[in-house]
Amino acid sequence: MPLWLQWTLIVAGLTIIALLLVFIFRQSKALSEGKKRQAKADEFIRQRRKDMAESVRVIALAIEADQVEYSEACLRLKGLLDHLAPELLEQSPYQVFLEVHDRLQHMPTHQARQATETRFLEKLDKERFEIEKQYADEIRRAATAIRLHSFDD
Template sequence: MPQWIQWVLIVAGLAVIALLARFIWQRTRLLRQQSQRNARTEAFQKQRRDQMIESVRVLAMSVEQDQVEYSEACLRIKGLLDHLAPELLEQSPYRIFQEMHDALEHMPTHQARQDTASHFIRKLDEQRFELEKTHADAIRRAATAIRYHQF
């Protein structure tokens, strides 16, 4: 084989090696970046979950100390449990949060409540207070249980 063909093949081989080395370097860099993004995402999700757990515990403590209306606490705890552990809403004693949500979901909130006639709001509030009174013991038991639940 002539010497010039050998040199062409050597140069071609070196070019292929260089291209493969660059490809490997780029892929390694991309994998490292992806790994860092995943780590940041996991850290953010863990922090968010920890904050939600803390919110559930604060709400539960507020119920135990009668610092919040039971209906409000049930709605908020139910919303948080939907993200943290939705299976708990089907278990006793936590089922009361779902039951209260279902009983209150037809009632207007926020701007819709402000736009509703005051006599209608009074009737709805009476219904809400009656629900709270009826389920007060179950709500307090569930609040105590959720406060000490290990998520």
């Protein structure tokens, strides 16, 4: 084999090795950045769950201290539990949050409530207060239970 061919093959081999090293380095860097992004996303989700669990506990405390209307609390708790632990809404005593939500979901809230006629709102409020009264004991028991529930996975 001629000497020039040997040197050409050696240079070609070294070039391929250098290119492969660059490729490996870039892939390694991309994997590292992907792991960092995933860790950041996991931390965000963990913190979000922690914040939702804290919100559930605050609402439960407000129920126990009679600082919030039961209907409002049930609507909020049902929404939080949908994301935090939806299976709880099918279990006793927590299912009361779903039951009250289902009985109240047809009622207007926020801007829709402001745009609704006063007489109709009075009728809806009367219905809402009756539902709150009907479920009051169950709501209080469920609030205590949900406040003490551990949401750690």
